[in-house]
Amino acid sequence: VACLVNLCPRDAATREVDSHCFQTVAHECVGAFAACAGLDVYRRRITGRSKALGLEYGDGEEGDEVEDLRAALAAAKRERPDVNSVCSGAILSDYQRLRVEAVCASLGLTSLAPLWRVEQREVLRRVEAEGVDARLVKVAAMGLDPGKHLGMSIADARETLIRVEDEYGSHCAGEGGEFETLVVDCPMFARASLAITETRTVKTSEDRFAPSGHL
Incomplete structure (x- = not known):
């Protein structure tokens, strides 16, 4: 890994933006990755929005995120200049994968998606087996409760995520935005490593069946 690249909200005080491609929740923590990994982190503010909504992205569209x-x-x-490829975490979304591939092709970069089409329960297993401590910072699905599940590690939430998939047909690896x-x-x-010492839960929906919120 040569460096990290991150897209964040135009307004640093904004926690979440309405994006079809990019996660912005917890963006304020990304700068610390440089110290944790000893790598440069290149960041850019998101100025565009989701405009070109077709599956194929083509040559691009001005003003699109x-x-x-x-x-x-x-x-x-x-x-x-030594960078020659881009690695993303795409698992199932052609919408996202094709956009990354289109951008990479235009810049002479190779798009890598090592988790592409890997069965999602296997993704959860690999996260735990490889020693990745990933915490839930946003939930938005039936069976997940912001007051209960936010802050949990993937390892601790794994059984719940699989149960929710079985009961409601969701994606246990979060590929559907769960x-x-x-x-x-x-x-x-x-x-x-990062230490979470204090959090505040922001509920974005009090929906009876699928409440949502983020840290």
Whole structure:
């Protein structure tokens, strides 16, 4: 791994933006990844929005949020000419995968998606087996409760996530937006790990069947 690239809200005080491609919850923690991993983190504010909603992205569209990804990767490549590929966590979404591939192709980069089409229960198993401590920082699905499940590790929530998938047909690895995570420790964090010492739960929906919220 040569460096990390992150897209964050235009307003630093904003915790979450309405994006079809990018997670922004817990974005304020991403800067600390540089110290934890000993890698440069290149960040760019999201100025666009989800405009081109078709499956294929093509040559791009001015004002679309994907153009912020293109600009962020181009900037990282200028700073690090040795960068030749981009690794993303796409599992099942062609919408996201095709956009990353289109941007990478335009910049002469190879798109890597090592988890693509891996069975989602296997993804959860690998997260735990590889020593990745990822915490739930957003939940938005039937069977998940912001007051109960936010802050839990994937390892601790694994049985619940599988049960919710069995009962409601959701995606136990969160590929349908059921939850989002923040990695606080992993093998790549060779220098330090993150410690969550204080949190506040923000409920974004009090829906009776599928309440949602984030830390």
